[in-house]
Amino acid sequence: MTATDQIAGPGASQAAATTAEPMIRLEELTKSYRGQKKPAVDRVTMDMPRGEIIVLVGPSGCGKTTTMELINRLIEPTSGRIHLDGEDVTTADPDTLRRRIGYVIQQIGLFPHFTVGENIATVPKLLGWDKARIGNRVDELLDLVGLDPAVFAKRYPKELSGGQRQRIGVARALAADPPVMLMDEPFGAIDPITRERLQNEFLRLQQQVKKTIVFVTHDIDEAIKLGDRIAILGEQSRIAQYDTPANILSNPASTYVEDFIGSGASLKRLNLSLVGDVALDTGAATARIDGTAAEARDTLESSGRSALLLLDGQGRPQRWVDARDLDRADGDLRRAGEPVSALVDTGATLSYALNEMLTSNAGVALVVDGSGAFQGLLDFETVMVTTRSIQRDSSDFYRAAKAVTD
């Protein structure tokens, strides 16, 4: 077996079939840097379907950034072709091409002496939009990335947190509404909690904007969570496997891919489902924390549950109480029982929810919406059932694919 076979393996090119014209098609794309013995990117061929998030994941130096820079022609290919939306753009004018492709990089590259608004307006200004249209677009994009235009438009980049800067980077790349976005490790330098939040926001945003997004990361968990399709790359951007996350986890094409996924494929599968996608237990007993203990006791008794969840005026979970806590409550529920733990947003992954349940020692996670209002409970049983069904669906896909090819 050659090294290439080891990387590629028998199922390397097997991807879930799509018939529509891809948004991006790379054909035998190659880049040799001057003075380097081997090409940095060697004959890469791949189709990237419209409206999907395609994640390129691979070890440091395997050519991910080079591949991205070839797509928007920041660097010129040595050979091979690039097609965008059915058109061969290998020799098209790079400036015009780049207006169709938003680019977000790890160090964001915001202009420090421009305000947030001016940063976002860069491309619309180049395109000659009038002032009113640019102003409206800046406000619309700040709203879209969850930042209040009245607060943020006039600030300078140094007056923002890392997460806020990252959101501005995304807003700027979206400014001229390009059909394609390239994102090179956009969440790489951000702490894990902010990173989880930005990933959730990013998925929500993509549901609205439905761009074709090429996303580079080192992190297989991030790839599994965000990708509709993942390309696991070996040296020189050789494709070791290009497929859906579920299929890669269930059927790694080679030992290289197995090693890359690492241990715990079942646990990683939990990155595939969002809390908001599974059936929650919506029958929890709840009462207002500013109500009386007697009302709470009635609700608890008639629910048949052993504990009751106290919510504030906006429906946000505050405390858990049982019958004994209510007997001892002495009229005021604000100090009764235990404060809640394991709060998770509907946009979080099951993996994150499970981690919260384990670390807070809670038997269930409390699921809340974007404004913190209670939506339902998520228990271990639901998490396990969901993991099993993802595995089953993926095995069914492979059995069906094999039946067709046999």
Ligand SMILES: Nc1ncnc2c1ncn2[C@@H]1O[C@H](COP(=O)(O)OP(=O)(O)OP(=O)(O)O)[C@@H](O)[C@H]1O
């Ligand atoms: N301008 C350049 N001149 C010469 N060689 C380069 C140049 N840019 C990158 N390379 C080399 O090409 C290879 C691929 O680099 P690239 O930056 O695309 O990898 P990567 O997968 O994005 O890495 P990382 O994950 O560390 O960012 C590396 O061996 C790198 O040293």
